[in-house]
């Protein structure tokens with residue numbers, strides 16, 4: 355019945371037909387039209403983030419989001435002299451520690467519970483105690499669970515203390531309003547396939563130009579050297595270093611136009627928030643309890659606990675897949691849970707149909723005994 359499979363995952367997300375169509379045309383990488391589109395994308399990203407052009411630049415980088423995080427950490431932080439404090443409350447925060455280990459970067463980690471936001475008081479205490487800390491890194495929207503970490507007090511405070519800040523805004527940029535001129539992060543990372551609703555293929559980094567200018571020679575990787583990538587765009591009017599995902603770049607440009615047509619980030623945030631509420635309330639009615647408290651809940655992805663010990667996620671997953679929905683398993687070990695995302699070309703009627711499908715599934719799979 356349903357030819358279209360909806361990706362209810364936090365990226366890759368369901369693309370609009372027009373974004374998909376943009377990928378049917380071949381382009382050369384040296385072509386001036388391609389370089390112009392690249393420059394337009396770089397400028398549009400600054401606008402979306404309210405990042406002033408005299409202070410910030412944006413850099414595109416081939417690969418998935420993790421390539422962007424790895425390039426940023428290993429270019430921004432000097433091995434041997436700098437130390438980064440990493441605050442983590444999920445798998446993506448912990449991945450930053452792993453990256454720092456690989457890159458030989460000195461780091462201190464503070465881990466919070468996956469179900470609780472990062473506590474800025476504890477972060478500030480750590481920074482007071484450890485004068486060797488030069489950088490701070492955290493995830494804005496922890497896609498592991500769907501928890502949003504607060505940035506609005508912490509980042510400007512760290513900026514005033516002279517700490518260089520790195521924000522993984524992978525699954526929030528374009529979907530949750532962010533004002534870089536107010537927040538003053540030095541690096542903010544996202545990718546093509548999350549809330550901007552493009553296809554997977556590249557990461558992008560908004561960087562403070564003055565801070566970036568001091569990072570020449572830091573990276574131990576050629577292809578992940580963010581500084582060199584920046585120079586290539588700047589010195590060659592938007593020419594990418596090395597082969598770039600041309601089809602994905604054109605599709606991303608179309609996705610940016612569609613974000614604008616929707617009414618910008620505020621309008622998209624509203625759509626996501628309404629879908630998330632519809633999903634949360636609907637699933638609650640069906641007996642699924644959300645993992646994250648409503649006040650910390652992101653509008654992008656929601657975790658739900660298994661409704662009973664007899665709940666079979668694999669069966670549930672297959673049933674939904676056969677009815678046109680792809681959802682995500684849980685990513686934390688403490689609580690049996692699964693995740694449903696609502697970014698991409700997803701609308702209220704889609705969530706309503708999902709809820710009806712889940713209701714049908716539950717009716718067909720009622721536990722035989724209630725107290726096992």
Ligand SMILES: *Cc1c(COP(=O)(O)O)cnc(C)c1O
Nearest residue numbers: 418419420446493495497524525
């Ligand atoms: C998606 C995501 C990443 C990057 O993951 P990739 O699989 O490399 O694209 C990093 N951090 C967060 C918070 C994410 O949601």
